[in-house]
Amino acid sequence: MALEEDKARLQATLRRVAEGDEEAWREIIESYGPRVYALLFSRCRNAELAEEITQSTFCTVVTKIEGYQELGKFEPWLFRIAMNRLRDEMRRRGRHAIPVSHEVFGGGQTGDQPEGAQQENRDLGEALWGAIGELAEADQQILHLRHVSEMSFKQIAGVLDQPLGTVLARHFRALKRLREILGDQDGLL
Amino acid sequence: MDNDTHGTSREGNEGHLPSLGIEPLGEGYDDLDHQLDAHLSSTSQEFRSTPVPEGFVDRVFNASMDARDEAEAPLSFTQGLPRQRPVALKLAALAACLGMAVTAAMWLADGRSTRTVPVPGPVVVELETSDMTPNADAMNFSSEAEWAMLASSREHQQLERLSSLVVTRDMGFGDVTGDLVSVIDAIHDPGMQTFDLEWQR
Numbered sequence: 138m139a140l141e142e143d144k145a146r147l148q149a150t151l152r153r154v155a156e157g158d159e160e161a162w163r164e165i166i167e168s169y170g171p172r173v174y175a176l177l178f179s180r181c182r183n184a185e186l187a188e189e190i191t192q193s194t195f196c197t198v199v200t201k202i203e204g205y206q207e208l209g210k211f212e213p214w215l216f217r218i219a220m221n222r223l224r225d226e227m228r229r230r231g232r233h234a235i236p237v238s239h240e241v242f243g244g245g246q247t248g249d250q251p252e253g254a255q256q257e258n259r260d261l262g263e264a265l266w267g268a269i270g271e272l273a274e275a276d277q278q279i280l281h282l283r284h285v286s287e288m289s290f291k292q293i294a295g296v297l298d299q300p301l302g303t304v305l306a307r308h309f310r311a312l313k314r315l316r317e318i319l320g321d322q323d324g325l326l
Numbered sequence: 327m328d329n330d331t332h333g334t335s336r337e338g339n340e341g342h343l344p345s346l347g348i349e350p351l352g353e354g355y356d357d358l359d360h361q362l363d364a365h366l367s368s369t370s371q372e373f374r375s376t377p378v379p380e381g382f383v384d385r386v387f388n389a390s391m392d393a394r395d396e397a398e399a400p401l402s403f404t405q406g407l408p409r410q411r412p413v414a415l416k417l418a419a420l421a422a423c424l425g426m427a428v429t430a431a432m433w434l435a436d437g438r439s440t441r442t443v444p445v446p447g448p449v450v451v452e453l454e455t456s457d458m459t460p461n462a463d464a465m466n467f468s469s470e471a472e473w474a475m476l477a478s479s480r481e482h483q484q485l486e487r488l489s490s491l492v493v494t495r496d497m498g499f500g501d502v503t504g505d506l507v508s509v510i511d512a513i514h515d516p517g518m519q520t521f522d523l524e525w526q527r
Contacts (some may be wrong), residue, residue, distance in 0.1 A: 162391075163385070166390070174378050178376050179370070188378075192386050192389045192390070241473075262369035284351070284367055285370050287374070290349060310518060315362060316358060316359075
């Protein structure tokens, strides 16, 4: 089974890292670095800050990984460090909700879609992710971890260190609240 | 509210690079919820495909290796610390210092008394004695007569020159306690490093 193979491969790689294998550590960074970066960037919309916190996160992990035993918690551990670092930094900078700009939803389009569809998707993205910025911090985190990091609810519960039921309930309420916020915007739903 | 109805709580997917996509919603969500969730998934593709800056992996790798090396290296200030010595040796050193301090204090006190009290010559106590052997009745003075005799006597002035020696002889431990405290403070003062200098020779 692919999942079991993935888990076994991750376990073996982390064991090599713990033994000081630098190539194994590079593999971990290549696998998880872009995902951590994308999540952080989606939250702060600042490339430099996202990279800085990604670096800080991996620096922390590598200094503590010597005695680490992989029991399926590596990914939640990694992302929790990243989220906490970002939260602390955002608090320090006094920043909270960040407006979504065309830089995010305008630059990544390929030429496959017609211009009209691209513009429609851009408007939808700006509206949706702008509305998410009005949700409570914990609800925002759940939606970002689910849609940007593609994590399961179980993994999200691990990252946020909350019971699975709490995460599911918060997600349910977050969608309802998001619909309320978007209620005034015709045509979105 | 049954939480299990809101999500499928997909098992697994804790491994490398999950490729199963976004976990589908469970039961309990209506059509608009599903529609909103689908919109979020499609638009979040922009974030997921965010390109990392050029050289990103190398920078993260190098920074983390530096962090690991720093964490493994012994702290620099520990290299400058003196090595640990046995407690018995420390106690012996302290006792030796105290002994030397007491000896020095006593020597100083003695030296001060001999220097500040010059003795011009051998002290000779002259006693006038009569050739006659006093009889017992003659030695029976009244107290008034004894006081009068003492008051008129000048012989005690010579004895007063020896008073400082008497003081030195009577000097107790408490008289030099202040000096000892100063010495002990100096030993334990990290700024002075008296103890270490003494034993690093």
